[in-house]
Amino acid sequence: MLCVQDCTITRNSRSLIHALNFTVSAGEVLTLMGPSGAGKSTFLSWIIGALPAEFTVTGELWLNQQRRDTLPTERRNIGILFQDALLFDHLNVGQNLAMAIPAAVKSREQRQHCVEQALENAQLAGFSRRDPATLSGGERARISVLRALLAKPEALLLDEPFSRLDQTLREQFRQFVWQQVEQQAIPVVLVTHDPQDIPPDGQIITL
Numbered sequence: 001m002l003c004v005q006d007c008t009i010t011r012n013s014r015s016l017i018h019a020l021n022f023t024v025s026a027g028e029v030l031t032l033m034g035p036s037g038a039g040k041s042t043f044l045s046w047i048i049g050a051l052p053a054e055f056t057v058t059g060e061l062w063l064n065q066q067r068r069d070t071l072p073t074e075r076r077n078i079g080i081l082f083q084d085a086l087l088f089d090h091l092n093v094g095q096n097l098a099m100a101i102p103a104a105v106k107s108r109e110q111r112q113h114c115v116e117q118a119l120e121n122a123q124l125a126g127f128s129r130r131d132p133a134t135l136s137g138g139e140r141a142r143i144s145v146l147r148a149l150l151a152k153p154e155a156l157l158l159d160e161p162f163s164r165l166d167q168t169l170r171e172q173f174r175q176f177v178w179q180q181v182e183q184q185a186i187p188v189v190l191v192t193h194d195p196q197d198i199p200p201d202g203q204i205i206t207l
């Protein structure tokens, strides 16, 4: 469960986010909407611990009964996906995925197995040796989701992940993302401008 308590973010004495409170359960998607410049991406930056120094913040972030806003980014265990897939083009698909696997999985064979299984599960079997530059936009997007989830995050943030794709791909990719996050059963916060991105039964907050 992800819980935001009384979050206020200000810049130059101007309040961008004011006293925001919500709770997102495992497997639930909360959608955050609002006009451009309302502070949606800034708020996600706070959640992952990457808020630029220009901003000041009060409030608390709890995840699975543990306070996280006082921890550095790498110990929060929260994944994020952006519009861009942000794959490393000098690594092949398998290497891009393998680097996300937690260090506790030590053996090379085990890591390889995790990668192959994730690809197969996403109907992308055989993609391991592909150069990211040869992938379609939709394939890149799906690989980026797999990479985020292979890290076994306890929560996932989606910052307009569908907006770069054309209408047909967008619908397919939405279904893919909801399927993948459902399997992981973690809380998800989605930022979008498009009401069609909102999954059924989720909470919606407009800033």
Ligand SMILES: Nc1ncnc2c1ncn2[C@@H]1O[C@H](COP(=O)(O)OP(=O)(O)OP(=O)(O)O)[C@@H](O)[C@H]1O
Pocket: 011, 016, 034, 035, 036, 037, 038, 039, 040, 041, 042, 043, 052, 054
């Ligand atoms: N690093 C930064 N330094 C100074 N101001 C910033 C910085 N990042 C964002 N801002 C400002 O903070 C405000 C909120 O920006 P943010 O990107 O969070 O909005 P948003 O709601 O995500 O907008 P959009 O829907 O267009 O993506 C904007 O006025 C923006 O110019």
